Amino acid sequence: MSDTNVLDKTHHFILKQMVDTGQAPHYTEIAAELGVSPEEGRKTMHQLFKSGVYGWLYPNTDFIVSYAPFNNQPTQFRVTVDGEQKWFAQ
Numbered sequence: 001m002s003d004t005n006v007l008d009k010t011h012h013f014i015l016k017q018m019v020d021t022g023q024a025p026h027y028t029e030i031a032a033e034l035g036v037s038p039e040e041g042r043k044t045m046h047q048l049f050k051s052g053v054y055g056w057l058y059p060n061t062d063f064i065v066s067y068a069p070f071n072n073q074p075t076q077f078r079v080t081v082d083g084e085q086k087w088f089a090q
Contacts, residue, residue, distance in 0.1 A: 030045050
């Protein structure tokens with residue numbers, strides 16, 4: 001699989017997890033989805049963020065804070081769909 005395909009798959013997985021659960025995945029979950037080692041999953045996640053996606057990791061960690069249009073931490077911008085509020089916007 002090319003680097004572009006891996007990054008596309010990673011991007012899709014992060015967004016899907018945030019939509020489905022309201023939480024960003026940990027890099028070990030990304031690794032499991034990609035079928036690679038946890039370290040490869042971590043490196044791929046960092047490569048995705050370096051590619052210019054709209055989001056960021058908590059400084060000096062491997063934790064996703066924000067991935068547009070979602071925020072992984074509570075903000076004043078609550079998102080409610082069909083009466084369910086489990087998301088926060090950037």
